[in-house]
Amino acid sequence: xxAMEKIVSLCKRRGFIFPSSEIYGGLNGAWDYGPLGVxxxxxxxxxxxxxxxxxxxxxxxxxxxxxxxxxxxxxxALLMNPKVxxxxxxxxxxxxxxxxxxxxxxxxxxxxxxxxxxxxxxxDGKLERYDEVLFAAPGELGKSTPAELFEPHRKRVAxxxxxxxxxxxxxxxxxxxxxxxxxxxxxLAPGASAPGTLTAPRAFNLMFKTHVGxxxxxxxxxxxxxETAQGIFVNFxxxxxxxxxxxxxxxxxxxxxxxxxxxxxxxxxxxxxxxxMEIEFFCRAxxxxxxxxxxxxxxxxxxxxxxxxxxxxRIRDHDKDELAHYSVAxxxxxxxxxxxxxxxxxxxxxxxxxxxxxxxxSGVRLEYFDPDTKEHYTPFVIEPAGGIDRMxxxxxxxxxxxxxxxxxxxxxxxxxxxxxxxxxxxFPLVKKDGMxxxxxxxxxxxxxxxxxxxxxxxxxxxxxxxxxxxxxxxxCVTIDGxxxxxxxxxxxxxxSMQQVRVPLREVGAHLREAQRTWRKG
Ligand code: GAP
Numbered sequence: 001x002x003a004m005e006k007i008v009s010l011c012k013r014r015g016f017i018f019p020s021s022e023i024y025g026g027l028n029g030a031w032d033y034g035p036l037g038v039x040x041x042x043x044x045x046x047x048x049x050x051x052x053x054x055x056x057x058x059x060x061x062x063x064x065x066x067x068x069x070x071x072x073x074x075x076x077a078l079l080m081n082p083k084v085x086x087x088x089x090x091x092x093x094x095x096x097x098x099x100x101x102x103x104x105x106x107x108x109x110x111x112x113x114x115x116x117x118x119x120x121x122x123x124d125g126k127l128e129r130y131d132e133v134l135f136a137a138p139g140e141l142g143k144s145t146p147a148e149l150f151e152p153h154r155k156r157v158a159x160x161x162x163x164x165x166x167x168x169x170x171x172x173x174x175x176x177x178x179x180x181x182x183x184x185x186x187x188l189a190p191g192a193s194a195p196g197t198l199t200a201p202r203a204f205n206l207m208f209k210t211h212v213g214x215x216x217x218x219x220x221x222x223x224x225x226x227e228t229a230q231g232i233f234v235n236f237x238x239x240x241x242x243x244x245x246x247x248x249x250x251x252x253x254x255x256x257x258x259x260x261x262x263x264x265x266x267x268x269x270x271x272x273x274x275x276x277m278e279i280e281f282f283c284r285a286x287x288x289x290x291x292x293x294x295x296x297x298x299x300x301x302x303x304x305x306x307x308x309x310x311x312x313x314r315i316r317d318h319d320k321d322e323l324a325h326y327s328v329a330x331x332x333x334x335x336x337x338x339x340x341x342x343x344x345x346x347x348x349x350x351x352x353x354x355x356x357x358x359x360x361x362s363g364v365r366l367e368y369f370d371p372d373t374k375e376h377y378t379p380f381v382i383e384p385a386g387g388i389d390r391m392x393x394x395x396x397x398x399x400x401x402x403x404x405x406x407x408x409x410x411x412x413x414x415x416x417x418x419x420x421x422x423x424x425x426x427f428p429l430v431k432k433d434g435m436x437x438x439x440x441x442x443x444x445x446x447x448x449x450x451x452x453x454x455x456x457x458x459x460x461x462x463x464x465x466x467x468x469x470x471x472x473x474x475x476c477v478t479i480d481g482x483x484x485x486x487x488x489x490x491x492x493x494x495x496s497m498q499q500v501r502v503p504l505r506e507v508g509a510h511l512r513e514a515q516r517t518w519r520k521g
Pocket of ligand 1: 226227228229259261268269270271272273274276278343344345346383385386387388389390391
């Protein structure tokens with residue numbers, strides 16, 4: 001089994017993640033979170049919300065920030081007026097089938113790229129076809145002139161023409177050439193040095209369409225949101241009118257997003273239904289570069305603080321030609337997955353593009369009034385945008401370890417205690433002598449203190465420890481024969497497997513401290 005298969009298998013076996021509607025054969029790109037998966041995901045969302053929004057101190061200047069700033073939250077509807085998606089560019093921008101040239105990096109609309117073979121016609125009316133190489137050129141057969149279609153391949157066409165004296169070359173359509181893999185391999189793209197550099201056409205409208213109300217007509221069309229960001233932009237005025245925020249400030253949101261991905265893959269990494277956690281951070285245009293720098297570093301550090309291994313994490317800046325039309329700077333926090341480096345979270349400077357577009361389209365001024373300078377202006381936006389499902393997968397991959405212990409393989413998830421689905425397992429060593437009662441009492445006490453607990457009295461103690469190791473439970477507490485005598489219990493730590501005796505009454509405080517000082521081993 002490779003590393004990815006092991007994670008998928010663990011997720012299925014222990015109830016982290018299941019294929020959606022599995023009993024009916026599943027649904028590609030959709031996943032269900034089981035009893036442990038839902039806890040992991042909830043903990044991740046809570047950690048993000050607490051660290052970014054709820055526990056943010058707007059009077060302090062965090063390290064690297066140019067000044068203190070405000071943070072508020074939002075939970076906007078998933079269904080929105082379709083005009084939102086027209087103004088944001090999603091309706092127009094996502095709706096064409098595109099092909100990319102891997103060599104020249106040019107991008108074409110598939111329906112605007114003519115693919116043709118050559119025919120050579122002589123004065124005798126005989127036709128000779130040449131289709132060893134097929135040619136692609138911007139244009140449309142029947143509408144563009146042969147000269148226009150030949151233009152990007154002038155030299156090749158002229159040399160073939162030379163080899164057929166007395167015959168005239170003309171382009172003939174090769175239907176479906178871009179869709180058919182074998183034909184596509186023979187297609188020479190404009191400016192490419194050899195055939196076979198074009199990708200298969202991809203329909204770019206990734207939005208799921210649906211209808212609101214009883215009538216399924218054009219008037220009732222809307223979309224499942226492909227990002228949570230737009231819900232924030234369209235509420236900019238509501239928030240600034242009601243929350244007494246002052247630029248610079250951010251609005252955070254967690255919620256579902258849907259994309260009809262052409263090729264969902266790598267388990268939950270690229271799904272069709274997923275959750276995002278996004279911040280739209282509003283600042284003055286002249287300070288955007290500083291805030292962009294701040295958010296890059298802050299978001300990168302957040303993953304390290306939650307235990308992601310530093311050698312597996314990096315920041316990659318987008319090249320100019322990778323930037324979305326609205327962005328002047330973008331970078332990805334990338335993780336080295338078993339299938340290669342991939343985006344975990346993106347941080348973009350979206351300029352004032354979105355607020356201006358929605359102002360123009362809605363007729364409502366989405367501007368900020370600075371009470372000090374008495375100036376109205378459209379703020380710039382820095383957007384840290386991550387996905388929870390991809391995050392959960394990343395933390396699982398990063399935490400997974402196998403090690404030899406006394407001749408056996410121990411599988412352990414070294415999850416940070418803040419995000420582990422269960423914080424503490426509570427076990428009676430045996431099911432007698434008052435041990436289960438003491439264990440139940442301790443479990444109840446720990447639950448009241450806010451720990452997520454799991455009681456287990458089945459199987460040998462070593463096996464119970466292993467089962468908790470495999471799901472990432474940082475501590476297990478065992479009540480044994482000594483407990484009634486001296487009032488102490490065994491606290492066993494997941495990563496080191498070390499055991500210490502702790503007074504029963506001090507278990508909560510001991511775990512609190514252990515949680516506070518935890519570092520990935
Ligand atoms: N508002 C900007 C935006 O949506 P994005 O890079 O398209 O940017 C942000 O998405 C994050 O959402 C990604 O970094 C990734 O973590 C997550 N994400 C995007 N598409 C995803 C998919 N198909 N499956 C799982 N997560 C996805």
